[in-house]
Amino acid sequence: MYTITEEILTTPSGDMVINVGPQHPATHGVLHLLITLNGETIKKVEPHLGYIHRSIEKMCESLSYRQFIYSTSRMDYLSAHINNHGCALAVEKGLQVEIPPRAEVIRVLMDELTRVASHILAWGALAMDLGAFTPFFHAFREREMINDIMEETCGARLTMNYMVPGGVMMDIHPNFQRRVKELLKQFSEKIDEYDELVTYNTIFINRTKNVGYLSKEDAISFGVSGPSARASGVSCDIRKIYPYSIYDKLKFDEILYTEGDSYARYMVRVQEVKQSLSIIEQLIDNIPEGDFQAKTKAVLKLPKGEFYSRVETARGELGVYIVSEGGMTPYRIKFRSPGYSNLSALDHMTRGSKIGDLIASMGTLDLVIPDIDR
Amino acid sequence: MWNLSDIAKSVDEWLNSVMSPTWVLVVEMVVIGVLAIALFAVLGLVLVIMERKVAAYMQIRLGPNRVGPKGMLQSLADTVKLLVKEGLTPAGADKFLFNLAPFIAMITAMLLLAPLAFAKDFQIWDLNIGVLYITAVSSLSVIGILMAGWSSNNKYSLLGAMRSGAQIVSYELSAGLAIMTVVILTGSLQMSEIVKSQADGWWLFKGHIPAIISFVIFIIAVTAETNRAPFDLAEAESELTAGFHTEYSGMKFALFFLAEYINVFIVCAVGATLFLGGWMPFHIGNWEGFNHVMDYIPSSIWFFGKTFFLIFVIMWFRWTFPRLRIDQLLNLEWKYLLPISMLNILVVTLIAIKGWHF
Numbered sequence: 001m002y003t004i005t006e007e008i009l010t011t012p013s014g015d016m017v018i019n020v021g022p023q024h025p026a027t028h029g030v031l032h033l034l035i036t037l038n039g040e041t042i043k044k045v046e047p048h049l050g051y052i053h054r055s056i057e058k059m060c061e062s063l064s065y066r067q068f069i070y071s072t073s074r075m076d077y078l079s080a081h082i083n084n085h086g087c088a089l090a091v092e093k094g095l096q097v098e099i100p101p102r103a104e105v106i107r108v109l110m111d112e113l114t115r116v117a118s119h120i121l122a123w124g125a126l127a128m129d130l131g132a133f134t135p136f137f138h139a140f141r142e143r144e145m146i147n148d149i150m151e152e153t154c155g156a157r158l159t160m161n162y163m164v165p166g167g168v169m170m171d172i173h174p175n176f177q178r179r180v181k182e183l184l185k186q187f188s189e190k191i192d193e194y195d196e197l198v199t200y201n202t203i204f205i206n207r208t209k210n211v212g213y214l215s216k217e218d219a220i221s222f223g224v225s226g227p228s229a230r231a232s233g234v235s236c237d238i239r240k241i242y243p244y245s246i247y248d249k250l251k252f253d254e255i256l257y258t259e260g261d262s263y264a265r266y267m268v269r270v271q272e273v274k275q276s277l278s279i280i281e282q283l284i285d286n287i288p289e290g291d292f293q294a295k296t297k298a299v300l301k302l303p304k305g306e307f308y309s310r311v312e313t314a315r316g317e318l319g320v321y322i323v324s325e326g327g328m329t330p331y332r333i334k335f336r337s338p339g340y341s342n343l344s345a346l347d348h349m350t351r352g353s354k355i356g357d358l359i360a361s362m363g364t365l366d367l368v369i370p371d372i373d374r
Numbered sequence: 375m376w377n378l379s380d381i382a383k384s385v386d387e388w389l390n391s392v393m394s395p396t397w398v399l400v401v402e403m404v405v406i407g408v409l410a411i412a413l414f415a416v417l418g419l420v421l422v423i424m425e426r427k428v429a430a431y432m433q434i435r436l437g438p439n440r441v442g443p444k445g446m447l448q449s450l451a452d453t454v455k456l457l458v459k460e461g462l463t464p465a466g467a468d469k470f471l472f473n474l475a476p477f478i479a480m481i482t483a484m485l486l487l488a489p490l491a492f493a494k495d496f497q498i499w500d501l502n503i504g505v506l507y508i509t510a511v512s513s514l515s516v517i518g519i520l521m522a523g524w525s526s527n528n529k530y531s532l533l534g535a536m537r538s539g540a541q542i543v544s545y546e547l548s549a550g551l552a553i554m555t556v557v558i559l560t561g562s563l564q565m566s567e568i569v570k571s572q573a574d575g576w577w578l579f580k581g582h583i584p585a586i587i588s589f590v591i592f593i594i595a596v597t598a599e600t601n602r603a604p605f606d607l608a609e610a611e612s613e614l615t616a617g618f619h620t621e622y623s624g625m626k627f628a629l630f631f632l633a634e635y636i637n638v639f640i641v642c643a644v645g646a647t648l649f650l651g652g653w654m655p656f657h658i659g660n661w662e663g664f665n666h667v668m669d670y671i672p673s674s675i676w677f678f679g680k681t682f683f684l685i686f687v688i689m690w691f692r693w694t695f696p697r698l699r700i701d702q703l704l705n706l707e708w709k710y711l712l713p714i715s716m717l718n719i720l721v722v723t724l725i726a727i728k729g730w731h732f
Contacts (some may be wrong), residue, residue: 016529018530024615024617025611026612026613040533040537127696128612129612130697131604131610131695131696131697132603132694133433133604133693134429134432134433134693134694134698136433137433138433141434195424197694201695203604203695203697203698204696206698206699207696207697207702208537325707354699354700354701355613356610356613356697356699356700359612
């Protein structure tokens with residue numbers, strides 16, 4: 001009978017190889033990490049992908065330009081609106097349509113609500129990974145309010161499929177503005193509670209400070225984007241540097257930290273929640289009247305050529321690349337998803353640290369596995 | 375007044391009147407054994423439901439609310455479910471040790487019930503080295519965990535067991551030194567003597583600041599010794615899935631689970647006895663009327679009240695704090711708690727010699 005005692009005793013260096021995942025509480029999905037351990041110290045982390053590969057890119061090639069957007073809700077399901085937005089932007093580039101101002105505002109409102117929901121979920125999940133269960137439930141209290149708002153307007157709570165080429169699918173629900181204001185009020189009361197519970201907790205600070213360090217150069221060379229890169233001092237907020245939609249007219253700050261450790265990555269997310277809430281505050285009373293959707297043809301056909309759009313999702317930069325041959329369906333679609341590049345830095349970040357640090361680093365990278373595998 | 379020691383005495387007298395002293399001893403031992411097992415089971419059920427309700431309260435949800443009134447029988451239903459589950463033994467496991475480990479964990483927890491003073495003059499075994507017995511037996515619990523981790527043939531279990539071994543052996547020192555402060559102040563290792571010495575005030579208040587320091591250290595150290603969050607590295611479900619009991623299922627898992635809760639109860643009972651006066655009622659100086667009312671509350675209520683208060687505190691820790699990392703855990707013990715408790719014990723010795731305590 002093969003026993004682990006034999007394996008440890010017969011391996012010359014005394015290393016132990018452990019499978020973290022595909023079914024593991026800390027990977028939040030079917031990520032499979034093959035980690036080589038010496039005692040508790042990590043020598044190597046090797047991500048194995050493909051457990052949830054649905055070949056969305058290939059599927060998109062046989063779907064029309066209206067249909068393929070819906071499959072992107074299933075990629076990074078925590079920022080479904082933003083994925084949809086990116087695809088809609090790419091298609092609109094080809095169609096050359098003018099988006100009504102009302103649709104633009106609704107889109108940005110939805111994007112920012114999604115970002116808030118995603119970041120507070122990441123907040124709760126990180127705390128849970130570090131052993132504190134309670135923040136997770138507190139995060140879900142507010143996330144539930146956002147989900148209810150989404151449900152009223154879009155009809156769905158997770159895979160929204162709300163953005164269509166030319167605008168949004170339907171007008172906002174009459175309750176939308178009132179519910180969003182309630183949410184803002186709730187957040188202004190509870191955001192200090194969040195900080196007290198987790199941010200200033202000594203154990204939490206010890207677990208995340210100087211853990212999973214990623215330098216600015218490494219962040220750039222691994223292609224890390226989003227909050228994880230901004231924590232290392234890389235200015236990469238697409239909303240700021242390549243503004244799309246109406247982001248150039250809004251007042252908000254790009255959160256930059258230079259420490260590059262897990263605590264900085266965490267703090268970027270906490271601060272971004274506040275920035276997103278301020279964007280929502282600016283827009284919620286100023287939704288212009290008018291159409292929510294531009295007039296488009298029933299069957300969309302993009303001219304021959306290549307179209308690229310990039311948006312800032314809750315996890316980083318999402319690139320949508322469409323090659324069109326002029327037909328009803330795209331010739332080729334490629335998504336540049338943030339999770340894949342962010343995951344690639346994990347090995348570099350965690351070598352030489354303890355198992356607990358791996359969990360903290362993974363939690364602050366905020367990986368969503370269907371986004372990595374697509 | 376309703377008193378446990380009176381009941382015990384009358385039962386003893388009745389038994390002596392119907393049979394010979396030898397048989398009385400045998401019957402009493404059997405009765406006590408059955409009572410201990412019953413207490414073990416009841417405590418397990420009560421503490422599990424209490425933990426779930428406390429967690430639910432902290433997490434703004436309701437908790438179990440289907441089985442029985444307000445879900446109070448949920449843990450009974452869970453026990454029935456665990457009893458009928460198949461107890462799997464992994465193929466590569468050391469079968470003898472694997473099946474023995476949960477019993478070791480449970481037996482050490484049960485042995486610790488013996489010297490506890492549950493009420494006035496109500497103790498299973500008032501041995502004159504009660505405190506020493508508790509520290510000695512509680513250190514055996516690590517053997518069960520190490521055995522489980524090693525014999526499971528699972529890498530997560532092995533890591534969990536090794537962590538647990540390092541942790542329990544380290545934190546025993548602080549817990550032991552914190553207990554020693556009260557022993558020095560009292561001058562006795564006997565549980566009943568320690569309780570009696572607190573008739574005029576609890577050691578937490580009588581022993582000045584050093585007693586408060588050692589009480590805090592005691593609570594931290596026993597939380598670590600019982601593998602409870604934020605020191606639950608042996609289980610650490612987000613790192614090691616379930617740590618040392620990953621491979622256990624059914625009743626064998628339940629025994630580990632119960633042993634953890636019984637250990638929590640016992641360390642809290644010891645803390646209540648040493649620092650909070652055990653079954654002694656709460657008195658304030660010369661407030662005769664107030665003291666009289668406090669005396670009227672049965673001593674068992676005082677004991678269980680204090681114990682459950684400490685249990686609540688430990689549960690509060692679990693649902694509030696994140697988990698420490700293994701090196702931080704050992705740093706906390708060896709670099710902070712141990713030096714502080716060593717200094718503290720010197721100060722307490724000085725106080726005891728000079729008679730400065732109240």
